[in-house]
Structures are given as structure tokens and as C-alpha cells.
Amino acid sequence: GAVVSQHPSWVICKSGTSVKIECRSLDFQATTMFWYRQFPKQSLMLMATSNEGSKATYEQGVEKDKFLINHASLTLSTLTVTSAHPEDSSFYICSARAGSYSGNTIYFGEGSWLTVV
Amino acid sequence: QKEVEQNSGPLSVPEGAIASLNCTYSDRGSQSFFWYRQYSGKSPELIMSIYSNGDKEDGRFTAQLNKASQYVSLLIRDSQPSDSATYLCAVNSRAAGNKLTFGGGTRVLVKP
Numbered sequence: 558g559a560v561v562s563q564h565p566s567w568v569i570c571k572s573g574t575s576v577k578i579e580c581r582s583l584d585f586q587a588t589t590m591f592w593y594r595q596f597p598k599q600s601l602m603l604m605a606t607s608n609e610g611s612k613a614t615y616e617q618g619v620e621k622d623k624f625l626i627n628h629a630s631l632t633l634s635t636l637t638v639t640s641a642h643p644e645d646s647s648f649y650i651c652s653a654r655a656g657s658y659s660g661n662t663i664y665f666g667e668g669s670w671l672t673v674v
Numbered sequence: 675q676k677e678v679e680q681n682s683g684p685l686s687v688p689e690g691a692i693a694s695l696n697c698t699y700s701d702r703g704s705q706s707f708f709w710y711r712q713y714s715g716k717s718p719e720l721i722m723s724i725y726s727n728g729d730k731e732d733g734r735f736t737a738q739l740n741k742a743s744q745y746v747s748l749l750i751r752d753s754q755p756s757d758s759a760t761y762l763c764a765v766n767s768r769a770a771g772n773k774l775t776f777g778g779g780t781r782v783l784v785k786p
Contacts, residue, residue: 600778650717661706663774668717
């Protein structure tokens with residue numbers, strides 16, 4: 558199946574610093590990528606939809622100035638958590654939509670564990 | 675009413691038995707339906723996709739879709755301990771901007 562790579566797998570940062578997470582579709586072009594956050598024992602929560610070449614669409618309650626999303630190419634989207642705080646510690650997962658030839662199936666990256674200390 | 679609903683479980687199944695998972699959704703305009711498996715601390719992994727009414731089989735997994743009743747189910751035959759995980763139902767709706775909406779997941783425990 559299609560492969561979506563996410564990097565880094567885990568990161569520890571100091572409170573107040575910024576962290577960038579990359580999401581790449583390795584064998585298909587993804588015009589749309591999605592960013593999720595998942596707290597322990599909870600379901601996936603969609604944060605934003607990232608469209609190549611345009612601004613991301615954020616879900617209600619998600620601060621666009623804190624979670625910066627850049628979808629610079631058809632295979633790369635990045636999420637930057639700015640001025641991170643301990644409450645931002647979570648499992649961040651990206652996904653990418655394959656084309657109509659694949660039924661618009663959405664594939665997930667491996668996820669990134671963020672710990673803010 | 676949640677957009678996609680699942681019983682949270684845990685669903686306890688003896689090894690070798692059939693695990694039956696259900697999912698209901700509220701948006702009648704939903705087009706695509708997916709089942710993902712998520713192990714603790716890991717990212718979701720696609721198991722099945724289904725787009726039209728009826729059954730779709732893939733190995734030990736069978737997905738069933740009934741758009742009139744707005745439910746989709748997943749059967750796991752010959753359940754193995756390695757099938758113990760949380761199973762997420764996801765629905766893709768054009769009305770929701772082609773976003774994937776997830777249910778809360780059903781935790782499955784397969785006991786040897």
C-alpha cells in the first residue's frame with residue numbers, strides 16, 4: 558500500500574521553543590494532507606486540512622498561529638508547533654489522500670510523539 | 675448525536691472466534707467508509723475500505739455496508755491475539771469537505 562513517512566518519530570523540547578514535524582507521501586502525490594492530534598486513550602482529533610499551494614483549513618478551536626502548517630509540494634506538508642507548552646505534549650499524526658485511482662483512500666504516517674518539558 | 679459512533683468496548687473474543695464490530699454514521703451523503711486498526715502508541719493502519727452496499731472480503735476480514743441503515747460493520751474471522759487493538763471506523767463525506775471523520779474506536783481483546 559501507499560507509504561506516508563513522518564519525521565521525527567519522537568521529540569522532546571523545552572517549553573517555549575518550536576518544533577517542526579514533517580509528513581511525506583513517498584509513492585504518490587497528495588494534494589491534501591491532514592494533521593491529527595491524539596491524547597492517550599482518546600480518539601483522533603482532526604486539527605487541520607493542508608492543501609498544496611494554499612492555506613491550511615483549521616478545525617474549530619485549533620489556533621492557526623500556534624500550529625503552523627505548510628504544504629509546499631505535492632509530497633510534503635509540515636506542522637510547526639510554536640512556543641510549545643507542556644499541554645501540547647501529544648501524539649501528532651499526519652495522513653495523506655491518494656488520488657481517485659486509489660478510491661481517495663487516506664493513509665497515515667507513523668506518528669510523532671511530542672513531549673514538552 | 676456524534677457523526678460516527680462506535681461501541682468503545684472492550685470487546686472480548688476467544689481466540690479462533692469471530693469478532694463483530696459495528697459503526698453507525700449520521701451523514702447520508704457519506705461516500706467512502708474505512709476500517710483502521712490502531713495498536714497502542716502507534717498510528718492507525720488501514721484494514722479495509724468499502725464504497726458500495728454489501729460485503730467485501732479480504733483475508734480474515736469482511737466489511738459490510740448498508741447505506742439505507744447508515745451502518746458499516748467489520749467481521750474478523752479466526753481471531754488471533756495479534757488482532758487485539760482498537761479498531762477505528764472512518765467515514766469520508768463530501769458534505770464535510772471530504773474530511774475523514776472517525777468514530778471513537780472499539781477496543782478488541784482476543785484471549786488465547
